[in-house]
Amino acid sequence: EPEVTQTPSHQVTQMGQEVILRCVPISNHLYFYWYRQILGQKVEFLVSFYNNEISEKSEIFDDQFSVERPDGSNFTLKIRSTKLEDSAMYFCASNPTGSETQYFGPGTRLLVL
Amino acid sequence: AQSVAQPEDQVNVAEGNPLTVKCTYSVSGNPYLFWYVQYPNRGLQFLLKYITGDNLVKGSYGFEAEFNKSQTSFHLKKPSALVSDSALYFCAVKGTGANNLFFGTGTRLTVIP
Numbered sequence: 001e002p003e004v005t006q007t008p009s010h011q012v013t014q015m016g017q018e019v020i021l022r023c024v025p026i027s028n029h030l031y032f033y034w035y036r037q038i039l040g041q042k043v044e045f046l047v048s049f050y051n052n053e054i055s056e057k058s059e060i061f062d063d064q065f066s067v068e069r070p071d072g073s074n075f076t077l078k079i080r081s082t083k084l085e086d087s088a089m090y091f092c093a094s095n096p097t098g099s100e101t102q103y104f105g106p107g108t109r110l111l112v113l
Numbered sequence: 114a115q116s117v118a119q120p121e122d123q124v125n126v127a128e129g130n131p132l133t134v135k136c137t138y139s140v141s142g143n144p145y146l147f148w149y150v151q152y153p154n155r156g157l158q159f160l161l162k163y164i165t166g167d168n169l170v171k172g173s174y175g176f177e178a179e180f181n182k183s184q185t186s187f188h189l190k191k192p193s194a195l196v197s198d199s200a201l202y203f204c205a206v207k208g209t210g211a212n213n214l215f216f217g218t219g220t221r222l223t224v225i226p
Contacts, residue, residue, distance in 0.1 A: 004156075033213065043157065043203060045213035056212040091156060100145050100164055100207060102214060106156040 002026045004105035006092050012111045013082055021077045021108045023092030032075045033093040033102060034067065036060070043091065049075065082112045115140045117206050117217035125223045126194045134189040134220045136204030145207040146187040147214065148178055152200045160202075163187060174198070194224045 005024045013019050025032050034046040047057040049067055064080045075094075079086055089109050093102040116139045126132045138144055145164050149157040161172025163180040171177045178189045189202060201221050205214040 031212070035214075042218045043205075043214075043216040045215065048212040050212075058213070093157075101147070101159055101162055103159060104149070104157040 004092055004094055004103055006090075006105040006108050008108060009106065010109045010111075012113065015084055015112055016081050019079050019082055019110065021079075021090050021092075021110070023075045023077070023105055024073050025075055025092065025094030026096070026103060027073070029094035029096045029103075031055075031095045031097070031102075032067075032069070034077045035091045035093065035104075036088040037091065037107075038085075038088045046077070079110075082110075084112050086110060087112045115206055115208055115211070115215040117204050117215055119202075119204055119217035119220045121220050122218070123221045123223070125225060127225050128196055129193050132191050132194045132198070132222065132224070134202050134204075134222060136187045136189065136217060137185050138187060138204070138206045139185060140206050140208040140215075142209035144185075144187075145209075146178075146180060147205040147207070148172065148176070148187075148189050149203045149205060149216075150200045151203065151219075157203065160189070194222075196224045196226050198222060199224045 007022045032049040035043050037043045045058050047061045048055045066078045068076050089107045091107045092105040095102045118137045147162045148160040160176050161170050163170050168180045176191050201219050203219045204217040
């Protein structure tokens, strides 16, 4: 069964550094999302992406965040200058046209020191 | 504005007994309702959804949920709990026309052998 994959599974970075989190959505899906889950808290929406542009974003998704679909398979989340409070599990999700069900990847655990 | 309430942080149930994990929601328009399960160090796995139609929906691993419009609830149920059902369960809602899922705070289910 096709799955959303994410790399790396864990990333440790220094405050102020740039990180890129990578996702490969399910191949026939056209809608892509990033969510995050701070330890012990609920899952929060960051951004949705369709047709090579952002379709919706939350107030969390400020100017330090960006998303890109650099090729036909990858979907990336870049955090330009990481802060301590960016430490969280970041989940990528995707869904196909005509379905409301979002399928999530295993997540990338980001730790900012 | 969307909101989801999972009133119980923790639910304990004996193996073989029925289980219920509660969820109530608030959303504009018709709700799209979902349950996801998260096992330790894993991503979110889709269990079931309500979009329209029959109020009782059946999902993976023997789980089911009942949509109750008057009570704005979508409780997750299973007739006979297994130890392997022990995990963190998230209820999520999406409003009509919205892209993102809005998650509850999660309920940790522990099935006691």
